[in-house]
Amino acid sequence: MKFRLFPTLVLGLSTLVLNGADTVKIALTGPFTGGSAPMGASMRDGAKLAIAEINAAGGIQVGGKKMKIEVVERDDEAKNERGALIAQELASMGDLSGVIGTVNTGICLSGDKHLQEKGITKIICPAAGSASMTQWSKAGVKENSIFRFAAHDGIQAQMVVEEAINRKLLKVALMYDSTNYGVSGRDDMKDQIVKQGNKLQVVAEEKFNIGDKDMTAQMLKAKAGGAQAVLIWGIGPELAAVANAMAKIGLKVPLIGGWPLSMSNFIDNAGKNGNGTLMPQTFIEEPITPKAKSFIEGFHKTYKVDRIPSPVSAAQGYDAVYIFAAAVKQAGTTDTKQIKLALEDLKDPVKGVIATWVKPYTKWDPADVTTHEAFRREQTVMGMVQDGRVVFGNDADRQRLTKAAMSETKGQKAAPKAKKK
Secondary structure (H helix, E strand, O other): OOOOOOOOOOOOOOOOOOOOOEEEEEEEEOOOOOOOOHHHHHHHHHHHHHHHHHHHHOOOOEEEEEEEEEEEEOOEEEEEHHHHHHHHHOOOOOEEEEEEEEEHHHHHHHHHHHHHOOOEEHHHHHHHHHHHHHHHHHHOOOOOOOOOOOOOHHHHHHHHHHHHHHHHEOOOOOOOEEEEHHHHOOOOOOOHHHHHOOOOOEEEEEOOOOOOOOOOOHHHHHHHOOEEEEEEEEOOOHHHHHHHHHOOOOOOOEEEEEEHHHHHHHHHHHHHOOOOEEEEEEOOOOOOHHHHHHHHHHHHHHHHHOOOOOOEEEOOOOOOOHHHHHHHHHOOOOOOHHHHHHHHOOOOOOOOOOEEOOOOOOOEEEEEEEHHHHOOOHHHHEEEEEEEEEEEHHHHHHHHHHHHHHHHHHHHOOOOOOOOO
């Protein structure tokens, strides 16, 4: 099943690029081309859907007037040097309200310092490894303008290790790519193995590089060690090469890893060899709630696809915009530093496609990076690849989320209406 990525706005979203002082200027950044493009482009396109909805309704209420959102779009191509230059450029913009984006951990490590120095509010979305946030706690910064809107690696690694233990797959091989993201993910998995009682025995630990196409050697070591599962952390089409190598040598064990296993470039390149692959997800492309149905249909129609390249990225981009807009409204100004303060103490719930967000962030605490992390364990489920799509890996999660959405809808209907004066 194929999809197309649109490098520019489609006609229905052409009103997003505005000019003038009476706008809220937001930068959308990420890898819109290259191996990480399914994540970056899906985030961008999900964010643009939200922006189009907000602008169509007149914009964000800022003080006494409504202001539409103006988009600054930059493709970092997943290149650290380019990401750093883009961050420098954005940091020099005096009228920038904030930044939403990034995928690659290296981009955050090379570029976010420029935004932090100027106090420009950024929501990392849809991804980036643990180091993207722990760099600030290690530096002991007292005020942090960087937030993250993704299931952080601690949650994902916990779920990956739990899944192997629950399935009694006690001999595992660890695979990871050589990027900052892959290495930090490997460390998170090893940390979780210890935290969960050392129930897993690591029989092989192998890495691969971006661009590698044959993982046979690594998988032979996993097979020789008696691996009952392969736990993997990485980004890009190389993940599919692992699944294909497993099939090639007859290593018929579960492949379990970080959420990028849900990307289209894994699913399409692995084909039937990807079936049964498991990964944590914050959004499954199934219309289990009215909000999910509307979002999925809107994305398909706008971008002329029948499958979102990276549903997690698209949904997170969509919700991140609404959270940012709520902070702008509460701050009553487009000043990025005041928006940061509002994000740390959002007064009103924000209804998104993933969840209704109630105080997703709190005041920055260098000793606890989760103060600037929106996601918690209950907002993350296990997904599974099945015939070209990601479905719920556990039907109990589908039922739980459906029930929660129904309860919320009933609660809204039951709320007493204000009396007319």
